[in-house]
Amino acid sequence: MRADRRGDGGSIGGEELGGGAAGTPVPGGMRPGPLIFVLMLGIFLAILNQTLLNVAIPHMMNEFNVSANTAQWLMTGYMLVNGVLVPISAFLMETFGSRALFMAAMAFFTGGSLLCGLAPNFAVLMAGRIVQAVGGGVLMPLVMNVFLAIFPPEVRGRSMGLLGLGMVFAPAIGPTLSGWVVEHYTWRLLFDGMVPLGMLTAVMALVYLRDVGSRGRPPLDWYGMVLSVIGFGALLYGFSEAGAGGWRQTQVAVSLAAGTAGVVLFVWRELKVSDPMLDFRIFRYDMFALANAINAVVTMALFAGMFLLPLYLQNLRSFTPLQAGLLLLPGALVMGIMSPVSGALFDRIGPRPLAVAGLLITAVTTFEFSRLTAETAYSQILSLYVIRSFGLSLLMMPVMTAGLNQLPAEKNSHGTALSNTVRQVAGAIGTAFLTTVFTTRTNFHLRIYGDHINRFDPLVQQALERVAAAVSAATGTSLSQAQGPAAAALYADLAREAAVQGIDDAFWWAAGLTAAALFLSFFLRDVRRDRRCRAGCGPVPADSGKMREGRPEEANP
Secondary structure (H helix, E strand, O other): OOOOOOOOOOOOOOOOOOHHHOOOHHHHHHHHHHHHHHHHHHHHHHHHHHHHHHHHHHHHHHHOOOOHHHHHHHHHHHHHHHHHHHHHHHHHHHHHHHHEEEEEEHHHHHHHHHHHOOOOOHHHHHHHHHHHHHHHHHHHHHEEEEEEEEHHOOHHHHHHHHHHHHHHHHHHHHHHHHHHHHOOOOOOHHHHHHHHHHHHHHHHHHEEEOOOOOOOOOOOOHHHHHHHHHHHHHHHHHHHHHHHHOOHHHHHHHHHHHHHHHHHHHHHHHOOOOOOOOOHHHOOOHHHHHHHHHHHHHHHHHHHHHHHHHHHHHOOOOOHHHHHHHHHHHHHHHHHHHHHHHHHHHHHHOOHHHHHHHHHHHHHHHHHOOOOOOOOOOOHHHHHHHHHHHHHHHOOOHHHHHHOOOOOOHHHHHHHHHHHEEEEEEHHHHHHHHHHHHHHHHHHHHHHHHHHHHHHHHHHHHHHHHHHHHHHHHHOOOOHHHHHHHHHHHHHHHHHHHHHHHHHHHHHHHHHHHHHHHHHHOOOOOHHHHHHHHHOOOOOOOOOOHHOOOOOHHHOO
16 A cells, blocks of 8 residues: 555555565554554453453342342443444544544543442442443444555455454453353452553554544534434344343333434435535445445354353353353354464455355354254364354455455545444344244243143153152152152253254254355455456456446446
């Protein structure tokens, strides 16, 4: 890339990086090696922070004497603040610059972590989580925007692959680390440990990071910001509550209606104003739109593994949180190792082969998870998860990079903001949808088993007699006295079996979503070849250059 200084003197675009070697300087005095480390560490901390609390929440409930619904706001509140800040991150980047915004984000994140670690009561802990979320909410689109600005499309796959290492490794290692900490130490260490790491990241950013992209003073669209906060906040809250307590709750219906209206009005306003806070017009770039559609579907399916597998392992197979986390750890290692490799492959062969191969592997392994039983071997679950993680590592960052590559440099901040917004909403929808499938299908299977019991099925009666005899022998009671506990134990077994089948059905739907993404992946195109062809590889169809050159306003809608 060539130096592209705009606005203030610190803005940079980038230059050819000699294949992305870590020792090659980039404009503004930045060096790729330390810079990549700083950005990866910031992303790693922000994402890790979202996944650490699942195991620790019961301990917080006991210490602060709050209910599960109240404690869950530590997760929901963080998600809502993230969801509200991501759509306005493009405006923040253009206004304050990447260096100042990164420093501010790390200051909020570190300060919030310190507040959480010292919290004397639940209110202070909740306030600390909100402060953390202010910093974490802008880090993802900000870091992606820096990567897009300093690395040209020819080597962007490798750089984004390195970024993906932090993105995919953090959520998988989080439950394992959290389980180990709360079993041996206090949950406060989960926050205390973030403070020195956050300070180290901020100091390194002060030394190695410079502003990238254009700086300006875009007017703040107050109406758009209010609509964004209402729309995305209510939408994410509604889907979160639907996943936790069902779709029939009044607050779910009200939140989803308000969120949908807010998002529609926000999109309508941003399409009308001349200087939008979030430019939805970039969805007219065909590969950007297609890549976001694939990533949205894959994100929904991805939550099947992140949500359903821990539920299966801990609630139905009685593994401890640490054991469940250790089972997921090898898959995280595979994704961490493969993320830079898939980025390098993207630079060589483009997005389509990687996406097709990765989605094919992911679809097959996700379908295999739909055949779990209450006795499925630990080694089989481990093998399937590792192979599934390998498939996901081939497609997550390459597909996102393929879409962002099509955008002109001045649209990168809007592209990263929109991509992350799509992922946030898709994740919330996926969790709510798969939770609904799991709950409704579990109740369905349990009713089927109940019908057999009510009809005095001989096999059921024989099973009841065997359980009653075992209870009688173990407790020294008579057979008649053992009938009640035996029936309760048998019902518990049936409920567990119904829950396993409910998880299988949810994985079946997740496999279907993955298959839909696989179909879409065949239409992916390497936009770098479009540029090379226009430079001298023969004639290009008359209508193909308009959108691919970054002029969506000239392309046919």
